[in-house]
Amino acid sequence: MDEKPEILDTRLVAKSRLFGIEELHLRFRNGVERTYERLRTPPIAAVMMVPLLDEETVVLIREYGAGTERYELTLPKGAYEHGEDWRDAANRELKEEAGYGARKLTLLKELTLSPGYMGHRIKVVLAENLYEESLPGDEPEELEVVPWKLSELDRLIERDDVTEARVIAALLMTRRLLETR
Numbered sequence: 001m002d003e004k005p006e007i008l009d010t011r012l013v014a015k016s017r018l019f020g021i022e023e024l025h026l027r028f029r030n031g032v033e034r035t036y037e038r039l040r041t042p043p044i045a046a047v048m049m050v051p052l053l054d055e056e057t058v059v060l061i062r063e064y065g066a067g068t069e070r071y072e073l074t075l076p077k078g079a080y081e082h083g084e085d086w087r088d089a090a091n092r093e094l095k096e097e098a099g100y101g102a103r104k105l106t107l108l109k110e111l112t113l114s115p116g117y118m119g120h121r122i123k124v125v126l127a128e129n130l131y132e133e134s135l136p137g138d139e140p141e142e143l144e145v146v147p148w149k150l151s152e153l154d155r156l157i158e159r160d161d162v163t164e165a166r167v168i169a170a171l172l173m174t175r176r177l178l179e180t181r
Helices: 086-098 150-158 165-179
Strands: 004-013 020-027 033-040 043-056 059-063 070-076 079-081 100-112 123-130 144-149
Touching: 004 033, 020 059, 033 165, 043 086, 043 100, 043 165, 059 086, 079 086, 086 100, 100 165, 123 165, 150 165
Parallel strands: 043 123
Antiparallel strands: 004 020, 020 033, 043 059, 043 079, 059 070, 059 144, 100 123
């Protein structure tokens, strides 16, 4: 399955400030043709931090999610500009959203969000040796910072306000990493 489908045609169907909807006409190697739609986003990169206050405590934030129309417990995250180092972006976003900087940043994994519909990727970064420092951010309201014990991770995942798959994956990766140290 190494041979990718041939893209016969692409067409922009709609465009907003943040997204474009593109229609792709594909031919698979068995001759079957299909039309798919995908979200096109500007070529931006993103980082999501798993900030550890200590080996037992992660820093979460409570943030409004327009897609779910409610507040979610999540991890600090944000986009970074072309040419900006992901480490600098991770520290900047961490300071803006959680009020901490990190002396140690470790890339855990790069994730896709929904590869069937979009090409967006996000770097999952473990942030350790935290220190208090805030920067003004672009959030419309102050974010609530919520420390959470990793020993209570299963209880966290069961909560109704923790639904973001990439956040859950990042927390589980972190727990697994810490268990092997």
